[in-house]
Amino acid sequence: MPVTLVKERYTGKVSEVVLGANSEQGGTRTSVITVGGDCTLPFLHFEGKIKNRAVIAMEVNDINPSWNEVTKAGFSGVLDNPAAWAQKCVNEFRADLIYLKFIGADPEGENRSLDDCVRIAKEVLAAVGVPLIICGCDDPEKDNEIIAAVAEACAGENLLLGSAEQDNYKSIVAAAMVHKHNIIARSPLDINICKQLNILINEMGLPLNRIVIDPMIGGLGFGIEYAYSIMERVRLGSLSNDKMLSMPMICTVGYEANRPKEANALTAEFPGWGELEDRVVLWEALTASALLQAGASILLMRNPAAVKLIKTHIADLIAAN
């Protein structure tokens, strides 16, 4: 019996954001990435166009991170060298972008200097050809300084800078405007604050197609359903032509999925949970695949094995067209 599919007609679409710049565009990237542009809910190919596939940015830190040994094992030998680490992510694990996070800049921690941060950012840029996402250490004042310095030093590279928040958005937005980069607008699982922040940023003069939404997420088993529903609302907002919600979304999958006990407890402690080696990978991969269905455009990931699974998964979802 033939079935007629019911199709929804949407008035809006997710706006497109371009990351990175090649030599013609004033940068040094060998690949430039466009995200967003979807005209329908995730992967409903029969209903509308999925223009750009979701991409994976692999996380690189400026210091040897406090990740569990299983995850770190994939990067042995490069964890103390951000440039080499980034190179490995791109060459070996086929990362679409590099997500460089300056954990070491934290005033409570190693308190890395601005010059150092700039130097590392430049080294990573030189080591890989993919676009970069740059984030600070989540200390608002220090982040403002780092982002301003890196934005200036890397002018022309069309970076994605993070993160602007409702209480602290002005300096990072100003840096992105002056040096022509893009920014991540982060809101705490709240659609209203998400939209309000976009309005505030836009009112400063940054075009809407230079903003990426970080809705903040929970990992698998730790509130992922909240993230799912907020992201779904953002996507429905963009499809109903709400310009202040129509940005592509970025999700901190690696960070959230690797936080819980389930992704860290040794096999010996909970034999019933199975091997940690598998668990770590699956926890991150499942978190990522659920958020893809919610509308994520950029996934920030850590574990190479999880990245591999999700790359295949994305390819399958696109091929289903």
Add this chain to the structure above:
Amino acid sequence: MPRSTVKFLPDNLTIEVENGTSLLQAAFMAGINIVSSCGGKGTCGACAVAVSAGRPGITCRGNLTSEQIAQGMYLSCQTLVAEDLTIEIPPESRLREHQILTVDRGAALEKTDVDRIGTPELQTDGSEEECLKENEEDLLLKYGQHPLATKVRVRLTEPTLTDNTGDWARLSMELRKILQSGDKPINIPLSVLQTLPKSLRNANWDVSVTLSDLDTAYTVIKVEDGNNCPAYGLAIDIGTTTVIVCLVDLSTGYIVDKQGTFNQQAKYGDDVISRIVYAAESPENTQNIQQLIIDTVNGLIDTILKKQNNIEVATAVVAGNTTMAQLFLGVDPRYIRLEPYIPAMNDIPSVAAREIGLHLLPEGLVHIFPSVASYIGGDIVSGTLVTNMANKEDIVLFIDIGTNGEIVLGNKDWLVSCASSAGPCFEGGGITFGMRAMPGAIERIMIDQATLEVNCKVIDNISPGGICGSGLVDCLAELLNAGIIDRAGNFQLDHPVVSERLKAMPDNKVFVLAWAHQTEGNKDIVITENDVKNIIRAKGAIYAGIRSLLKAVDVEIDMISRIVIAGGFGNYLSINDSVKIGLLPDLSQEKYHYIGNSSVKGARLALLSQNAWHEALELSRKMTYIELSVGTTFMDEFVSAMFLPHTDFLLFPSVKK
């Protein structure tokens, strides 16, 4: 307990109290009212006083700043008398009395200022009496004047050995004729009967009889020597913060006198919740807080009666919120506060004045407006009556902005209501320099965008002491306009215009509205970032309440043909600015109407017209109450309204970005 004396300056009043009494209590006993917003819990810091001699016992310094402590300031509610003391009370800690605006101040506004709300009567000319009359006379005509009490002159024939009918039968027979009462019984209470024989004979059988007049029966409340004075009634509005009493001539319908003051219960907290908590602690407390409101009302009645040559009052109609009504009658209020928020009664039995000690004729009846729910009280029923919305086809939105934002929506076929807890900020509460709309309050603000210089208009053009609700609305709109705050209410310290007015203090960001040398208290009057966020919350709550109500009945905003605003702060409200900050829906100015203190107006209407009173009783039963705390609609609406004007710009098309 040993006793000590406390001397209060600058009043130069001395009082002896038991040691251990709080300074707040001592001041109250001395007849000085100190502001106590938190109800004496030591959290608001409003009751600060200076101790200039003697050592007091301190229990806590609350949120006094280190600067204040260094100046020898103490929280009067947390500081106990331990020995003889001399206390200095600064003007800002004093509850200013007798400054309640009983007059609709719209009359005082510039007539050219079209931006303001004002009833046309107010702007054309004249005294408040006229405004009130014009406003309500139509309604009075519609309902028909038939007051809740009446007074008749009766000339009886003197009894003889052959005409030996008893006194009461003689009187009632004559009354029946005069009143044309038909089947309606005429009753006489024992207390009047007890002195009736003497009254009749003293008057030589020519008497004036005052009766209360209800559907069910007439009741004689006073028999006196024959005279032609009219019967008087009182329209009383008991607000959480202020109380207003109007003396009404029941034969003409005119308001003869009007008085207002603060509700003395305020010493147990600014809001109804603190008062319920206090009252529920013990039966003595319930009685005590009841006595305070009775005393407040009696004080006003006494003032009026003294001015009017000791006339007597036959009846009263009282409108107040549910909590006030219960406290007025001394009914245990505790369950109003507790889920599922159930009031003791909606319909309230009329009581004789002697039962609650009100200074009316002892047998005079006190009628209290029925309530709809715990947070939609008789004051709103009274206001709804005045809007006349329940008799028309058109959909009307009625908003009473007080400590709560009560909202009623509907027409002749249906009425829904809700209460949105906006907080006292539009009445000046919870704002660093907030004050009620009274002389000395900044009511209008303009900020020059190029220089950030401020231009204020102060009520009665005296030096400013603070800022009232309408000033706050203006202030927010102007701060946003000038780019001093962003749409989320964050202060922009990196403003391109360098101004001394905009600065960061140790614990807050502030903008100076008036410099110390220009003010009453010799202190800079500022608005802080916290104040701004408070106002955003309050306006968000009111707007979210409106949206929730509209959603509940699936009515679009442009289906509303009239928006009626009531409340003390509405007198000066700028519609433009209110829309700009997202307090009120973005509709054309012509749709907005202001009716001032609707609660007391409704009480007067009911006093003069039995039909109106019946309609009020009917209204309270007809109105559907929507509890906003159920479901997620209100919360969703509230969060999206916490932005200037709103997260959804489509709701505010006229506000230019």
